[in-house]
């Protein structure tokens with residue numbers, strides 16, 4: 001299997017910066033924004049975008065991380081174990097939520113995240129930011145903010161690495 005780097009560290013950071021400005025433009029500032037990162041790597045990307053938003057807007061942007069495993073349509077364990085970490089839970093009612101994930105593929109993770117969010121409150125709006133959109137959607141889901149569109153074959157894989165846990169920033173395509 002060969003890896004091809006499609007975003008190096010500098011390009012990945014530029015993509016996050018562009019997403020940050022687009023979020024600000026769309027939201028007309030940072031007011032009422034809450035960033036929700038989907039574990040695993042979406043959490044780190046959400047914190048990075050929030051840090052940039054805070055630098056630009058000089059206000060605190062809440063960040064929450066969610067693990068959507070138990071909301072997936074291929075997991076039967078609905079009910080008791082909702083997979084939301086109460087201590088991470090932030091008031092999302094009437095907020096403008098930006099969901100953040102590293103890769104958008106079939107859209108099933110995002111569908112699960114929407115279920116998880118709506119379980120804990122009724123936001124004013126939910127939009128979606130992804131570092132990579134690789135196509136192959138199986139549900140009517142699209143991203144509002146995209147770092148890079150990378151057309152892929154079904155059998156390829158996009159591997160996102162983040163400095164915080166992988167020791168480097170990169171997006172690679174694995175053939």
Ligand SMILES: O=P(O)(O)OC[C@H]1O[C@H](OP(=O)(O)OP(=O)(O)O)[C@H](O)[C@@H]1O
Nearest residue numbers: 039040041101103104105106107108109
């Ligand atoms: O659009 P989809 O088909 O749902 O695919 C995208 C999801 O797949 C990956 O998560 P993965 O399940 O590999 O978990 P991880 O983030 O913890 O590695 C990726 O981080 C996205 O969350």
Ligand SMILES: O=c1cc[nH]c(=O)[nH]1
Nearest residue numbers: 103105156157158159
């Ligand atoms: O290629 C893919 C598909 C889903 N999730 C990933 O992280 N990469």
